Every structure is written in C-alpha cells, then in structure tokens.
Amino acid sequence: MAYELYYWDGIEGRGEFVRLALEQASADYVDVARTAAGTQKMMEYLQGRHGPLKTPFAPPFLRDGETVVSHVANILNYLGPKLKLVPDDEALRTLAHGLQLTIADFVGEVHDTHHPISTADYFEDQREEAKRRTASFLKHRVPKFIGYFNRLIAENPARSGHILDNELSYVDLSLFQVAEGLAYAFPRAMANFDSDYPEVAALREKVRALPAITAYLKSDRHLPFNENGIFRHYPELDQNAG
Amino acid sequence: MAYELYYWDGIEGRGEFVRLALEQASADYVDVARTAAGTQKMMEYLQGRHGPLKTPFAPPFLRDGETVVSHVANILNYLGPKLKLVPDDEALRTLAHGLQLTIADFVGEVHDTHHPISTADYFEDQREEAKRRTASFLKHRVPKFIGYFNRLIAENPARSGHILDNELSYVDLSLFQVAEGLAYAFPRAMANFDSDYPEVAALREKVRALPAITAYLKSDRHLPFNENGIFRHYPELDQNAG
Numbered sequence: 311m312a313y314e315l316y317y318w319d320g321i322e323g324r325g326e327f328v329r330l331a332l333e334q335a336s337a338d339y340v341d342v343a344r345t346a347a348g349t350q351k352m353m354e355y356l357q358g359r360h361g362p363l364k365t366p367f368a369p370p371f372l373r374d375g376e377t378v379v380s381h382v383a384n385i386l387n388y389l390g391p392k393l394k395l396v397p398d399d400e401a402l403r404t405l406a407h408g409l410q411l412t413i414a415d416f417v418g419e420v421h422d423t424h425h426p427i428s429t430a431d432y433f434e435d436q437r438e439e440a441k442r443r444t445a446s447f448l449k450h451r452v453p454k455f456i457g458y459f460n461r462l463i464a465e466n467p468a469r470s471g472h473i474l475d476n477e478l479s480y481v482d483l484s485l486f487q488v489a490e491g492l493a494y495a496f497p498r499a500m501a502n503f504d505s506d507y508p509e510v511a512a513l514r515e516k517v518r519a520l521p522a523i524t525a526y527l528k529s530d531r532h533l534p535f536n537e538n539g540i541f542r543h544y545p546e547l548d549q550n551a552g
Numbered sequence: 553m554a555y556e557l558y559y560w561d562g563i564e565g566r567g568e569f570v571r572l573a574l575e576q577a578s579a580d581y582v583d584v585a586r587t588a589a590g591t592q593k594m595m596e597y598l599q600g601r602h603g604p605l606k607t608p609f610a611p612p613f614l615r616d617g618e619t620v621v622s623h624v625a626n627i628l629n630y631l632g633p634k635l636k637l638v639p640d641d642e643a644l645r646t647l648a649h650g651l652q653l654t655i656a657d658f659v660g661e662v663h664d665t666h667h668p669i670s671t672a673d674y675f676e677d678q679r680e681e682a683k684r685r686t687a688s689f690l691k692h693r694v695p696k697f698i699g700y701f702n703r704l705i706a707e708n709p710a711r712s713g714h715i716l717d718n719e720l721s722y723v724d725l726s727l728f729q730v731a732e733g734l735a736y737a738f739p740r741a742m743a744n745f746d747s748d749y750p751e752v753a754a755l756r757e758k759v760r761a762l763p764a765i766t767a768y769l770k771s772d773r774h775l776p777f778n779e780n781g782i783f784r785h786y787p788e789l790d791q792n793a794g
Contacts, residue, residue, distance in 0.1 A: 428688035446670035
C-alpha cells in the first residue's frame with residue numbers, strides 16, 4: 311500500500327523534507343492534500359476523527375497502513391531504514407536522527423525570521439521585528455548551524471561528501487533543501503555560501519544531480535518556493551553578505 | 553556503566569526532561585557538568601574533540617558507552633525502552649516520540665517568549681517584543697498545545713490518566729515539567745490551569761506523587777527554576793488569566 315503524506319497544499323514547507331526522501335527512493339506515495347478532497351481528509355486527522363492514537367498535532371504526518379507518524383524527523387527516522395536512506399548501524403541511525411533534529415531546530419528559526427512575534431499575525435504586522443530577528447539569524451545562527459554541518463561533512467572519516475558514512479542519507483537530502491531554501495530567501499546574504507560552506511555546497515550539487523531528484527525537481531509534483539512556506543523571500547529582510 | 557548526561561550547569565532547562573526519566577527509573581547516571589571539571593568535559597564534545605560522530609550541536613546530550621545521543625526527544629526515545637518508560641509496542645513508541653517532539657516544539661516557543669529577537673542579546677534588549685510574543689503565546693499557543701495534550705489524556709482508551717496506554721511514560725514526566733514550568737513562569741496567566749486542563753493537572757499531581765520523583769524533587773540533584781533557564785518568571789510578561 312502506498313505511503314500517505316499529509317501536508318498543507320501549495321507549499322514546500324516541512325513536507326518537502328519528507329517528499330525528497332520518498333522521491334529519491336522512488337517510493338509509492340500519495341501527497342494527500344494535493345488530491346481531491348485531500349485537505350479535508352487531513353483535517354479529519356487533526357480534528358481527532360480517527361481517535362487519539364491518530365491525532366497528530368500538526369502536519370506533516372505520514373500514514374503507513376495503521377501507523378500514523380508525526381513530525382518530519384520522526385517520519386524520516388521511521389522511513390529511513392525502509393527506504394535505505396540511513397545506515398543500518400543503530401548508532402549511526404541515532405546520530406542521523408540527532409542531525410535531523412538539529413535541522414528541525416534550524417527550520418524553526420528560519421520560520422521565525424519572518425514571524426518573530428506571532429504566527430497568528432501577518433508578516434506585515436511584525437516586519438520591523440522580523441528585520442532585527444533576521445539580522446541576528448544571518449549573523450549568528452546561519453554560521454553556527456551551517457558551519458556545524460559543513461564541518462561534519464569535512465570530518466566524515468569516509469570522506470564521501472556525505473554527512474554520514476559512505477552513503478546518501480535522508481540527512482543529505484534535507485541539507486540540500488536547507489541550502490536551496492537559504493539561497494531563495496536570502497540571495498544577497500548567501501552570496502558567499504559556496505566559499506563559506508564548500509562541503510554543504512558540494513553536497514547540494516551532488517543531491518541535485520541524483521537522477522530521481524533531478525526528475526522530481528522538473529516534475530509537477532515539485533512546488534516552487536513561495537511566500538507562504540518556511541523559506542520566504544522578503545527583500546527587506548535580506549542583506550549584503552558580511 | 554553509568555549514563556552520562558551533559559547539560560549546562562545551574563539550570564533545569566532542557567536537561568530536566570532527561571533527568572526526570574533517569575530519576576523515575578532510578579537509573580545510574582552522572583550529571584556531568586555538575587561534577588568537577590564537568591563543563592570542560594562537555595565543551596570538549598561540543599568542540600569536536602571526540603570526532604565528528606560524537607559532536608552534538610548543543611546540550612543536552614547523553615553518553616552511553618560509545619554512543620552519544622543528542623536532543624531531548626532522541627535521548628528519551630533511546631532511553632525509553634531501556635528504562636521501561638515507553639510501551640513495548642513499536643507503533644506506540646513512534647507515537648510517544650511524536651508527542652515528545654510536540655513538547656520540544658512547545659518548549660522552543662516558551663524560550664522565545666523571553667527571546668523573540670535574538671538569543672545573542674539579553675532579555676532586557678528585547679523586552680517590548682517579548683511582551684507581544686508572550687501575549688500571543690498565552691492567547692493562542694498555550695491553549696492549542698496544552699489543550700491538545702489534555703484531550704489525548706481524556707481520550708486515552710485505557711482511561712488511565714496517562715497519555716499512553718495504562719503505563720507511565722517519559723511523555724507523562726515531560727508534561728509534568730511543562731505544567732510546572734508554566735506555573736512558575738506565568739502564575740497569573742495560569743490561574744485557571746487546573747480547570748482549563750484538568751487531565752494535565754491531574755497527571756501533574758500523579759507524577760509529583762511518584763516516590764522516586766518526590767524524592768528527587770527534595771534532593772539537591774534537583775535545581776529550582778531560575779531566570780537563566782527555559783521557563784523564566786518575568787512579572788512584566790505575565791498577565792491576568794483570560
């Protein structure tokens with residue numbers, strides 16, 4: 311039976327990290343909210359209509375038969391072994407999951423660059439605060455997070471260009487999406503990305519060149535970035551590279 | 553060999569969610585940063601001195617022999633079966649992990665009530681923004697998150713007062729800490745907590761009464777809340793219950 315991915319229609323958002331794994335593995339899946347009446351089906355889960363064991367707090371969530379898995383990192387930890395997108399070794403799987411949770415924290419901070427005060431209000435209602443938050447994010451947080459990932463790839467004993475061992479993992483796919491998102495949201499601030507973070511930049515191109523990913527990115531299953539997702543391009547938040 | 557918990561000395565913070573599980577299970581553990589030269593030992597991991605497979609992005613992390621596990625939810629997912637603090641059933645373990653990740657998201661939002669603009673700046677430098685963020689948090693986010701957990705406990709088919717099945721889990725212990733933290737940080741806003749969220753309130757008292765937890769809370773291993781942790785009491789952020 312096909313995996314069912316439930317995520318808001320119309321945006322890449324957090325769902326994209328799951329899509330990339332499913333696509334790379336050529337897994338059989340349905341992006342439910344993009345099918346007829348799919349958003350309604352998703353809302354029924356969120357409203358608790360399928361009982362407390364199948365009531366995620368928020369999308370994305372994945373249904374695999376009778377199992378409903380919530381949160382990107384939990385979904386990827388669940389799918390990783392099935393899709394052969396994580397090493398078999400349990401210690402490396404635990405490490406991969408920790409890396410994915412670090413990405414999740416980073417993604418949360420990306421979201422808060424445009425919504426530092428309240429998710430219940432529009433960006434335009436918190437624009438000045440967003441400018442200050444973004445300035446701090448670009449100065450402190452991007453170097454800390456992306457520098458961390460760059461270092462781990464550089465120091466991978468396998469020197470494979472992947473972050474873990476010799477193999478492509480779901481963490482690599484997620485780092486591709488992070489690099490893509492930063493380039494979209496902050497093109498000026500990321501002008502030196504390739505020289506500042508050469509390992510992440512090389513991994514990004516390596517992922518982009520994977521045949522299944524290349525095909526996916528050209529397909530209509532793939533959505534472009536836009537200003538409803540996590541990575542948003544607001545020119546007034548971007549700034550010259552430091 | 554004893555588990556080694558690495559977390560900043562002097563605060564409950566995110567480490568407390570791990571401590572509660574270790575204490576409830578009467579596990580043999582060392583709170584490393586609170587031992588002589590312990591913070592230095594922790595920094596050596598963060599600086600990468602133990603190699604890329606043992607370089608967490610941030611505390612807390614747990615060392616179990618040769619395995620280093622980062623992020624609260626990953627640590628609890630790892631410890632849960634070993635400490636008998638999660639059901640054996642794999643689907644329930646995946647569910648428990650998703651619930652813990654929802655708690656992690658909530659804890660991140662609690663942190664941002666007092667640091668909405670930049671973690672690199674003091675609270676006093678973002679006090680006005682913190683007031684606005686906190687107002688939105690108390691109005692929208694607390695009801696959404698705590699109401700969600702309250703509902704799941706109420707609808708647990710086992711009607712055990714626990715969030716999962718018939719048994720105490722690490723998720724219950726974490727919900728205790730969340731309820732304690734909210735009461736400390738926002739005593740006025742939480743005045744109606746027990747009537748608004750009766751299931752979570754009852755669970756909180758159930759956890760507090762566990763002999764191992766009662767003993768822990770009285771011990772000098774347990775730190776009080778303070779204004780360096782996640783849950784901080786700044787009177788100007790608190791407000792009357794709605």
